[in-house]
Structures are given as C-alpha cells and as structure tokens.
Amino acid sequence: MKYLLKLFNSVKLAIVLLIIITSASLIGTLIPQQRSPSEYVAQFGQLANLLNRFQITNLYHSLWFLSLLFLLALNILICTLTRFPAKLRKAFQPKLIKDKKNIIVLKIKDSLGKNWGLVKTKEELKKELSSRHYRLKEEVEENKAFLLARKKTLGLFGADFVHLGLLIILAGGIISGFGGFRKNLTLSEGDILDIPNAEFKLRLDKFETEYYPDGNVRDWKSTLTVIENEKPILSKTIEVNHPLSYRGFVFYQSSYGWNWTNTSVGIWVKKRKDPSFLRKIDITVGERVSLEGENIQISVIHFIPDFILNEKNEAATRSLQPNNPAAFIEGWQEEEKIFSGWIFAKFPDFARIHSEKETDLSFELKNFNASQYTGIEAAKDPGVNIIWLGCTLLMIGLAFAFYWPSREIKIILEETQGKTGVIAGGIASKNREDFQSEFDKIMTSLRRLR
C-alpha cells in the first residue's frame, strides 16, 4: 500500500502514463475504428484477429485504454492531494526566514547597507513594497527585523485548478459514457415519434432545405413540436448548430434524406421528325397514363435516385441521394408492349430504349418529386455540464499558473551601531526575468533614498 502510494505520488509515473496514452491514441488514429469485422479482414488479413483481441478496433472505449486514463486520474489526484496541505500552509501560514543562509542560497538576491536605524529602514522598505502591491508580514527581535512580502499568491494554486479541472472533465466523461445516449430519428413531415426513455413525443411540422444561388445547400431546417400528454408544449425550428433542448434532451439537425416510395416523375415526350411536338407528362411510379393524341400509354416501372450497374450488370442504386436519377419506362399499345428502357435525368443522350415496334417518340426525364425526411439526433448527456465546469476550472487554472505568477521577497534587517544592513532574496513561480527587474528596482530605490 505504501509502495503504491509512493508510486502514484510521483510525477515520473504521470509522464510515463502520458507517453503511453499519447502513443495509444496515435495508434487509434492510424487504424480505422469501429468498422465491421469484414473490413478489418480485408485490410489487415491475419492481423485482424490480433487487432480484435486487443480491442484496437475500438481502442478509445477499450477496457485497457480507459484503465490507463483512470490510472492517470488517480496519479493526478494523489499528486495533488499530497502536495496540497504544504501549499496551503505556505500560502496562509507562511514562515518568516530568520537565518541568512536561507536567503543567500536563492537565485535572486541582493544586500545593502543604510545609515539609518532599524525602524526607519524597515518603514521605507515597507512603503516601497506596499506601493508595488506586496502584502507584508513582519517580526522584530531586538536589533533584527524579518519581513515577508508576497503578492499574487493565488498563482501558487494554478496547477491545482488545472488538475482539478481535468479530473472533473474525466468524471464528466464517465457520466456521459454511462448515463448518456444518442439515437438517430428519421421523420417525415407530420410524423409523431415517441422519444425513447422520455415522457414526451416529437412532431415534425415542416422540413425544408435552403439553397444558395449556386445550388449548394445553405441549411436544413426542421420545425419541431414537443408534445407532452397529447398537448403541444413548444415549437422550434432547428438547424445545424442550433439544436432544441427540452428536459435534458437535445435534438440536433444531423442529416436528411429522400423518401423514394411514392416518387412521381416528369417526362417530356418529343418526336424526332417533328420538332414542334412536345408533351409533358407527370406520372407516379407504378401508374400508367395515355399520351394525349397518340395511341400509346406510358408507364414508369422503377425510379432509381443514384443509378449504377452492379457487378451482375443489374440496375442498382449507389446511394439514396439523387446523384444520377433514372427511370425505367414502358410504352404500351393496347395490351402489347412496344418499347421499354432507362432514361436519365442528367444524361438525356444515354437513354436506352429497346423497341419491339418502330416508334418516332423520344423521352426525357425532366424532374422528380419525392418527399424529404429529416434526420434528427436525439441526445441526452448528463455529463455535459460537469464537462463545462471542468473546462472552466482548467482555463482559470491555466490563467493563474501562467499569467498570475506568485512572487515572494524575504528580507532580514539587522542594526549594528546605528547602521542597518538589509539582505533580501526573492522567489517567483514563473517569469523570473520580470520578477528580477522588479526586485532590482525595489533595491535600487532603497539605495537611492537619502
């Protein structure tokens, strides 16, 4: 136990742990995380088994990685706790130095003599130190006086704030990990969804995509209504970066997609030999409509948003985005099929129509109409406020540690035969050059005083 305490009390352990955690994190960025087993086999072959056994495929959530973080946290905690009482004493019950040797060993030091008595020298020195915002403590013994001047004492605790902040952040992370959940919901306009583990429902009133003039997406906006006990409670239009918060749940605009059932398409029919001929038809997939003035009926059998020929040379869709919309159409005369084939919205010249019977007609897929759904991420994260608390402490600590360095000047005055000798030494936790120049100024101004 004593040995363990000693181990966790050492900064060397912290450094070793930091190096191990850094290397492990690095490995995790080189090997793709949380993919399917087959992807690892394809990429790493035999090694895939090994990666899996050591949980390198899900490294940041693996037991061994979390244990390392835990050990680091323990290390930080013990280092802070064991050093804290001494620091508190130093800050609130400082001891005056009465032995000159303890001043002479300091790096920043100086000594001088004045033709004044002890009391006057001390008062002048105190005046100078106070004007520089030093707080003073003193003791007088016969012909000697001891002074301790300090400022920015809080700077001593900067590192402790940082470490406390880090521990709180890690604790917040654990709470998020165990108590939080995230779920993707997909809603079409009008849908009402039960929110898992919650007492309310969510309704999508409206979903729209806004575009820039150049056609790029500007934003996705979903108007959501919270329904509790069958009553609408509040409505908010959410967009990326502007989520809706309600009872510890946060709803994010995270994705969008197309609902390709019930798609309707717009087709232009032309005649090669008659440029003035143009018929526009709107038709839902699965429907059959007659072409006005012609003895022919057109039907749309399939619609594919992102057309591709797969390995078996079959039509398939690569994604659910309308990157390459295509429709499979058929033409009928009474009960006889006279042609069939694919037409493409983006590549009208690539239409592949196979005719059983001579026809003069050509077809262009002009537009399509499908409803879009919105992807909402529902998240509950009980750790998040703890994280912000930790971050605040972390930043306050860093500010104190780097920009509020504590300064301490220890002085011994000794009067012999009406003259007073002054020995002074100083300590600064950071930025010693600036302190040195302040220290020199104090001593110089004392020297110059007549």
Place this chain on the structure above:
Amino acid sequence: MNESILFLTTFILYIISAFFYFSFLFSKKENLARIGFKFAFSGLLIHTAALIWRTVESGHAPFTNMYESLSFFAWSSILAYVIIEFKYKIRKAGPYFMLIVIALMALASSPLMPKEATPLVPALQSYWLWLHVAVTLLGEAFFAVAFITSIMYLVADSKEKKGQGKKSGLTSEKLDSISYRCIAIGFPLFTLGGLVFGMIWAYKAWGGYWSWDPKEVWSLITWFVFALYLHTRIVMGWKGRRSAYVAIIGFLAALFTYFGVNYLLSGLHSYA
C-alpha cells in the same frame, strides 16, 4: 484592387523581409535586421487588410478552406513573431521564421488550393468558427516561434560546447527561456481554442463534445506533448536539449493536426 492583389503584396513584402533578414545573418549588420522587421511588419498590416477584405467580400470568417486557413496561419505566425520580437528581441530568429511564413504563403498560393470563397456549408455557420479556429491557430503560431527558437537552441548549444558560441546577445540559455515563454503563451491559447471551444462547438453542432475523431485525437496528442514539456521542465527540471526536442515534437504534432489529418486520415473535420 482586390483581395488577391493585397495577398500578393503581402507575399512580396514577406519575401523582401526574408531577404533583408538573411543579409543581416551573413553580414551581421544590425541595421539590415531592422529593415527586415519593418518589411515583415508592413506585410502584417497589408495582410490584415487582405483578411478583412476577404471577410467582407465573402461574408464569413477568413478560414473556411485550406487557402484561407493557411493565409490566416501565416498572419498569426507573423503576429506571434512581432510580439515575441518586441518583448525579447530575437532578431536572429527572423530569417528562419520568415522562411516558415513564406512556405505557408507559397502553399496557400499554390494552384492545388482552391481560392474562391465558397458559401459556408451548414456545419460551419456559427460564431464558434471564429473563436475555435482563430484562437487555436494563434496558439499554434506561438508553438511555431518556439519551434524555431528550439532548433536555434540546439545549434547554439552545440556551438557553445565547442567553445565557438557567443557570450552575450541571443545565447543558448536565452533561446531556451524564450522557447518556454512562447509555449507558456501558446499552451493556454491552444487549450482554450482547440480543446475547450472545439468541445463546445462539437456539442452544439454534432451533439457530442468528444467523439474521438482523428482531428480531436491529434489535438489531444499535441496537448499531451506540450503538457509533457511543461511537467518535465517545471517539476523535473529538464532544460536545454531535452526540452528543445519535446518542443520540436510538439510543433510537429500541431502541424500534423493541422495538415496531416485532413489529407491522410478521414473524419468529421472534413472542411479545412
């Protein structure tokens, strides 16, 4: 007049500045370094104008693609250099530092970087874009200064060991202390901009403050390296060569977080 002319003017001013700085390095005439600094400073002013111009023209923060972000990084590097030069007089670092800045500017103007200001994708439409990127890159700029002074330390130190070093001016001891100062400025900025603001923005935009995305992990790695630098130095009393090596590794990690992750690893941070 437009933004690209301002950018080009800035680039030329930086090159002239480097020219004077290098003449100073070879001739040892202090005057040349002063002229070099003046050119670098006027470059900074024109560069600031270019960035403002770009912001007004595009209507969004000037770091939404690689060209803009490189230009902004060059700007913050010069700013960091001017601050450090003003406080600690590190003229000798000028020539090497200008080389880094010129490399960044050259990379930004390479034809591989698309220069048009494109409208913002939804995820970037947030004032956190300003806070997150600007503060992070400013922090990294101070790491860049520490990188240069650390390399100069290593050179100066080996010269001094052979007895060829200088006794005054920019001695190895001063370089070591300046590297530390730069990291003491850069580390809180990087923590605030890169990690804290990054977490807040991730929470607002993606629904989770931390998702172990490669860019997040690499900024954590960078942070760990500089944490190592500070602990070995403050608690264990490391100085000199070993500290310089850690500072160099730290900047390289920051550089990889900035560039490498985008081109070599895939993840959520796929903007710039």
